[in-house]
Amino acid sequence: MRDFGQRWIYEQLLVQQPQIETTGLWKTREGFVIVCPDLEQGLMTDDGRPIEKWVAERSALTASRVRLAKEPPHGAVQVPPRTLEESITLAGIPRTLQQLFVDLTLHLPKDFPNFKLTESTVAPGTLSFWFQRPLNEGEKQQLRSAFLATQLDLNYEIQIKPELDFQKESFKRAPQGDINLIPSRRLPQAFSLKARWLLEEDEQFWSDHRVGLLSKHNTNAKEYLPESWTSKESKCLVNSSVFPPQNLRTYLSIYEKVVLVGPLGGSSYDEILSALKVTEKELIELASLGRVSLILPQSLDRYPVKLISGLADQAPHSILLSRRLAAVTIADVRRRIPFLYPPVDAYERHLFLRDLGKILEQPTDFPSKRALQAIYPELKTIWSASEIVLQNLGAMGAGNLGIGPIVAALVKAVTGRDLFIEFHSSGAAVEWAAAIGAHINPAAVEGYSEEGQTEILCSFYSGMGKNTVDQLRHPVEALLDELLAIDNDAPVIEFATAFSSGEINRLRQLLSRMTETNPDPVFLNDAVRDFNKTVKAYERRAEKLKNFQVAALAGAFAALALPADSAIKQFVPLGVWFLGQLLVGSWAARGNLTGKFLDAIRGAPNLSQGDVVFISRLKKSLK
Structure with a gap:
């Protein structure tokens, strides 16, 4: 049995x-x-x-x-x-047929014959694999090994169906809300061959790295980034997946590279291109020039076919697919909030949660109790589902498991407001921006803005008062203010290549170094003044200029300049605060925390300058 x-x-x-x-x-x-x-x-x-x-x-x-x-x-x-590795590889976890097909795709070599997976019509409780031709002995062994790795208590049969047409086999989704990642074996034929190869590469990357990523305390996000994504050029992340962004020239005038969260296909795609004031062809050419990149956190078939195929064919270095983006995000999250992905098995997680629960049940109050009570149920949810959520959803799953739900729970505990959806969406974008070293530009359209929750999320992600988390909106201050950006309709390719000078490059280099050096206010002012003069010389029409601002957690740089062990350090990331509460907090002596969990996350780093998440945003009007 x-x-x-x-x-x-x-x-x-x-x-x-x-x-x-x-x-x-x-x-x-x-x-x-x-x-x-x-x-x-x-x-x-x-x-x-x-x-x-x-x-x-x-x-x-x-x-x-x-x-x-x-x-x-x-x-x-x-x-x-189960061992931690068995949990990571989803051994024995119940799956739908769709999810099992994806898991088998990840286990099987890419040259394994294509197949259809269904339930047997003659043997109840048996799965049926349909192939166009008989398998040889080597292929049969590959299928046995892949199926055994799933550790499902099921039998399977093999049927040969020469008439099977895989071009007509779709990835069957649930009627609503199904955002599971499509496997390369079911990517629609309309996508180019190179797009399919990129998806296969993304799948292979996850298969090769998921055990090491989730079983070790690796916090080096760059280890998982493609080389083309590790340059130190100034970058800004713009979420163009749903909400219309600003004119692309506005971002290009300030940053060396604009990273777009890929626009989804469907009726909103034309609206996104119209808001960016570019054509699809121009967007692909800008990616070829290295001025635009795209992250694709969702299933590849949810994006416009022509855009993805064009990028895959002409600028494959410019796109980051969901599974690799998830790996990069997890590594960076571990640097800041190590308790979200602890490299320990279910029993060790249980021991920690059991002991923490007993402490929180005590009738006596202590300063951080309300915050810890809010985080506690989120940890149970995240730790019980993280492996399968990441497998099925990739980077979108990482958003479900990250800073968003944690901060939403804290906000609800303090204010009573349920803002889970808002913080989930904004939290994922903050994590993606931080992981690739970009500033984040919050979505803002008429009647709705993500600026408020983005500020809260960035402050928790960058640092917070070390004694409490009850102050939800930590002060944010402008480091670069009254920065002029261009909002005209000049030919975008010419603009992207020609808008350059010593003053422009000086500011862009300053933006790229802000996470590593403590900027001098006089130097900042001079750089902004010279940049704005150049902008005005290029675009003399005042109505075609906009005010831009780059901001960060107030006082963070002053605190970061102090020695790491300074007793007066003001800001620590949420994860370091949590660890401090476990080890030396006002309630730490109220109970014993047993097991290997604390040892696994004890190496959490102090906040460094590279951990600050910058917010770039458009101001209301020119002065």
Whole structure:
């Protein structure tokens, strides 16, 4: 009797319901048993349901029989939890047919014959693989190895269907809200061959690096970036996926490179191009020139076919696909908030959550209790689902697991307002910008702006008062103010190549170095003055100029200039604050935190200048 899905159920109990004492998962001839010594006391989940019902629901989901007992049955053998590597590779996790197809695509070599996966019509509970031709012995072994790696308690059969036409096989999605990443084997034929190759490369990158990324405390985001993305040129991230951005010339006049969050296909695409005041052809040419790059956090088939194919064919170095973007983001998040991706298994996560929960249940109050109570349920959700969310959603999944939901929970605890959707969207963009070393330009359209939540997120991501997180909006100050940007309709290719001079390059170099050096105010003022003179000489029509501002957490640079161990250091990232509370905070002595979790994240760094996330934004009007 195999124990694949049963171990997943047990680990979900450990992490999602850490308050319930258990002595393990046990295997008997009749099935599997989770032993809870206090079972007869009427154990309840954190939302007030009987634990028996909670386990039964998950047993039905996996078709795996698991029951609860007060003590191990006679002759039972204890089953160890999955290893961290097994969790990362999703061993034994219940999947839909769609998700299983994607997982098998990642496990199988790219030259493995294409196939269709369905349920057998003659053998209930059996999967059926359809191929156009018989497999040779080597291919059969590759399929066996890939299927065994999923650790699903299912059998499979092979059927030969010479008439099968894979060009007609689509990636079947749920009717609404399905943003799972499409596998390269199902990318529509309308995309170019080079676009398919880039997607295959992205899949292979994830297959090769996911275990190392999630099982070790690697915080070097550059290790996962393509070489073309590691240059120190000044960059600005503009979210053009949904909301119309500003004229692209406005950003190009200030930054050496503009990084767009790729616009989605459909009716909004033309609106995005119109707002940027460029054509699709011009956007591809700007990418070829190195002035524009695109990150593509969503499934590749959600983007315009001609745009993606053109970029893949003419400027493949300019695009960053979802899985690699996820890896880069995770590495950078670990530098700032190491507790979000702890490289420990489910049992170690359980020990930490159990002990922290006991401390938070104590009736006495302490300064950081409200904040920790807000973070606690988010950790349970994130830690119980991170591996499968990342596998299915890539960079969009990383956004679900990052700073956004954490800060949304803090905001709700302090203000009572539920702003999860707003902080989720803005939080992902802040993480992407930080990971690639770009300033972030918040979306702002008539009637809606992401500036407020972006400021809050950047301040938590860059640094915060080291004694409390209750002050949600940390002061943000302008480092470069009254910066003139151009908003005209000049030929964009000519503008991108010709708008350059000593004064312009001086400012752009200053922008690229702001994360490494403490800028001198006089030098900043002189650079802005000289830059603005050049801008006015290039564009003499005042109505074609706009005011731009680059801002950051107020006082952050003054604090960053202090020695790392300075007792008067004012700002620390959210992750370092959290670790400080665990080790030396006002409540640390109220209970014991056991296990390997603290050891795994203890190496969290202090805030450095490179950690500051800058906000670039358009001001209302010229003075």
